[in-house]
Amino acid sequence: MPEITLHVNGLEHRLDVPDRMLLTDALRQRLGLTGTHVGCEHGVCGACTILLDDQPVRACLTLAVQADGHRIRTVESVAPSEEELHPVQQAMRDCHGLQCGFCTPGIVMSLLALHEQEEPPGPEEIDETLSGHLCRCTGYRNITEAAHRALGCAGHAGPADAAGHEHEGAGR
């Protein structure tokens, strides 16, 4: 069983892992970082997305041994403090961008990478990035709205400002 070194969320971990262990399982089971979720294990759903050397990748399509010596960030590292959320997280909350929350960590990691890149992403890049994540609860509109808000990309017709969006009923 090879010994590997993972630099996870700023800490160095030395682990013995079986050759075949997926990075998802190493993070979740060996390091207790269960915020990285497992939704399909064939790279489609995006729930397991983490940052590997600052780039969003599928942890389920990465062997733990492949990550030996590399820097990893997971959703647990994103918020700056107990009191404060990262702007990406805050926008997700403010826009009701999550319901069950299972897919959310992967989306947060992809958006975090966009947030950190030097050139601010345009709407198309944001939409392309989000299309790499499946969400079954929200219908996506509020996630897209949150992304555009957090990444400073105005003008998206989200629920809060969609033309024709109305609450006309009594009691509102």
Next chain:
Amino acid sequence: MSAEAFADQGLIGTSVLRKEDDALLRGRGRFLADLVIPDSLEAAFVRSPHAHAKVTRIDLEAARALPGVVAAYTWDDIRDTVSELFLEAEMRIPEQVKEAIRPLSRLQPVPLLADGLVTCVGQAVVMIIAVDRYVAEDAIELVEVGYEPLPPLVDPLAALDADAPIVVPGTDDNLAISVEGRSGDIETALAEAAYVVTERYRSHRYVASPMETRGVAVMLDPRDGGLTVFASTQTPHRLREVIAGTLRLDSGRVRVTAPDIGGGFGQKGVQYVEDVLLPYAAHRLGRSVRWVEDRTENLTSSSHAREQVHDITLAADAEGRLLALRDDVVINLGNANLTGLVVPYNTLTHVIGPYVIPVLDLRVRGVLTTTMMTTPYRGAGRPEAVFAMERAMDRLARAMGIEPHELRARNLVRPEKMPHRTGLMYRDGTMQTYDSGDFPELLRRLVGHLKIDEVRARQRGGGTAPGKRLGVGLAMYIEGTGLGPFESGSVTVLPNGRVRVATGASSQGQAHQTVFAQVAADAIGVPLDRIDLIEGDTAAIGHGVGTIASRSMVTAGNAIHLAGLAVRERLLADAAEALGTAPEDLEIVDGVVRPADKPEAGIDVAALAARRAPLLVPGTSTGPGAMISETTFFKPPTVTVASAAHGAVVEVDERTGKVEILSYAVVHDCGRVVNPMVADGQVTGGVMQGIGGALYEEMEYGPDGQPRSVTYMDYLVPTAAEAPPYVLDHIETRSALNPLGVKGLGEGGAIAPPAALANAVEDALGPDRVHITRGPLTPSRVKDLIRGASSGASPDER
């Protein structure tokens, strides 16, 4: 009940941000697979590769010998100590229904592992328990199972043939369910009609596909061996009864807890063999065990939904007033009838929709096939009914040469005619009644949002790009929501000032922590952040049903509301005693009970709770009433009827067959809304699932009974890129059937999109050229329609 309860003030009606989000956004959600359970073993299942086969031999020797394998079980290994799976709660039929319509519902207990026979691909044959999932999957490959294939049976209509293979040995046919509903004289009505359309529509097979798959983890109480079961379930209390009943344990020794649940949509609202097998293994081995379903298991071995065939006839007079509806429906139940009348009866009572139809002749039959069982999924029989009815309405409108929305307008139940009776009996034994609604207003607004006149002008004026065709379609529905029989709610004021709320409902993303806190806070008069909701735990409250059937705000919400009001009365009485005033002179504001004319003399509810706490306050009672706590079971008289109109403008590329939704509009009525942000989120999520089924998703079986959509490469859940421009509009007609005036809304969004989009695509391609009879409208299927139109053939019933 005080009149204040109806007042629109306070937290109800405001978009409070969700209490759930902070933990979920930080990766601190605790889903089933996230729970740290020391030394837990992992399960995996040998599953049938055949649709239908005798099991002649099972050899576990090599698997059991593999290092790391702890146990391997066949049905023969366990059959003496367990019962077969049988969902008693789903099978209860009210006496009135039994008498009135004499339904056939042939119950079918299911062996937990294959009993010499497999009847669908993916059926569990052997359970492996190993040190981890990797080893368990290695062991699966070492199990040798001998199969003797039998003829597969996939098509539900073929299942009714006299020479069809029999799915359940010992029965004469595959008919497991038959229900009928009639009103008036159908033959006379059809004979007198000016217009009659008769069509066959198919609703294809879906998978609910929550992002978190199912899972079960079991720990043993080290003291008495009782089972603590964590399950990714929508219905913990029902699961407790099923586990206890199947394993022949006292239900007091089984605690079921639903941790954070990553979506359910109905798929997690039924109980499965794995839900019972894992507790069995833990009990037998004396060890903690866990099973986390993988995605292929979820697609093939968790329940499917929606597959129905409708032979529908719609008749109208010369003015387009509906005279009669006949619908003969066959539901593909798959290989087991576990949920009885739920879906068939929902289909029966929802095909009528928002229309006045004097004569009804409805029959729904459920048949068994060698496919995965189908159970309720978001809409639960309604999207299928709406697809048939709303397609038929469009065909009728075309036959008459009038706009589809005009035909609908002529037949809607008028708001002044509410409550409206359809003439059918509902599944709860009452006569089906639409309690309230304004269907014409739904339609009027929808037509405006869709700008149908503009679309027609562009269609006439060729205002589309070359090769593209523009279309508009709509669909309307009603939905009986807030199903009984009951839900529980308990409210307790603790001496530390916090308010503990418990209920049998169980959230899978519906923001219960937030919305039930809004209800409780308003009822009592305390701030939102003082409320702690505990749900999804059989140890927190003794009885409950769970979160299914668009029911939680209606049933649990009202239970919590009523318990909260009762607690409020207790607080007022205690404060009146303490302050020497009359309760009527007191108000509760921000958690302080105070004289209205002397607010500074108020007492915090914490102090009032402490007064009651035994031992803390000398002289207080230790008998009943020693706590400020009330528990209520809300039993709705019958369902409340929510309603909506959906529509879409689409552009179809005739060269590629791709459908682009240019805009999707919803006008929705779910009564009083507790949290508009959350309500909108529920509707919008449902709409996207409906769009998924309309255009992308299908669980397809080959004629050999092999499922073809076994990964996320083939079962196509839509992404953000497929989310269309969207308008969501609400009207609010309150329900008089419950104190809060609410109706359910969890399922509604998913009900209409398949019909609305099929109507829009047919409108684009030309209703004279093509006839859409089934979905999903994949590029390939759309091209088939176009090809059939140019060749004159009807390609759709392939």
Next chain:
Amino acid sequence: MKPAPFTYRRARSLAEAADLLAACPDAKILAGGQSLVPMLNMRLARPETLVDIGSLAALDYVDVVDGHLEVGAAARQAAVAAHPLVRARLPVLAAAIGRIGHSQIRNRGTVCGSIAHHDPSAELPALALALDARILTYGVRGTAVHEAAAFFTGTFDTALAPDEIVTAVQFPLPEPGTGWAFEEVARRSGDFALVGGTALLRAAADGTVERVRIALFGVASTPVRLPAVEELVTGAALREDVLAAAERLTARTLDPTADSHASADYRREVAAHLVRTVLADAFARTPAGSPTDA
């Protein structure tokens, strides 16, 4: 959904990778893993040994060599698509990469891995075929060069010998003024194509087509060239009748297979439509086709 057991070896040099591959007959090369790891997880692939060349810095490059754009085996798709040389000299490669999965996949997947894996619905094998790319390999028997035209032999099958490692792919750089197009129809954003096509085209100043290459994917067990259509178009101006003839000829030439996502008829018709589309789009990117940009 967990891989069967295997032995993982991270190669420290190409020579070591070749030795490992030769020593274990049931070994596979791992680079980005975006095609291989799903198959491992589903136990559809079960090599005894995985030889990881993904961290060989010497293979992580994009360069222009002798009129070819060369992409090393460790170069990730996202990095290749963003590379200045690619954007300036071979933009069709960036366009093709842009259609692969999603950014999270392209961050790890490699260009060479996609070609060596050879899914017949994938973008890069078709582009390699259209451009007459050369696949460079290394093994214990030395280096070798495969021509793309003979490399793709069947679904997930190539001319690669068991002891060969793809070390780089060389895409011949089109002559200046060559127009290009890359199009596909997929069910959802990011899905494998139902049908896709690419064209590279040079035109004389009067609009006459001088040279054209067309390749389709998703229509057979390998990407396919359309020599008859190329011949039809060459020497002609891309008028409506010529495009229509190209479309008809494509439909007559192809014999696609059906699967659960699309019928054979669908693939034939849409492939024919895509041929028209990519020809027209490629022409529009030539100086003759876009005089204002020239």
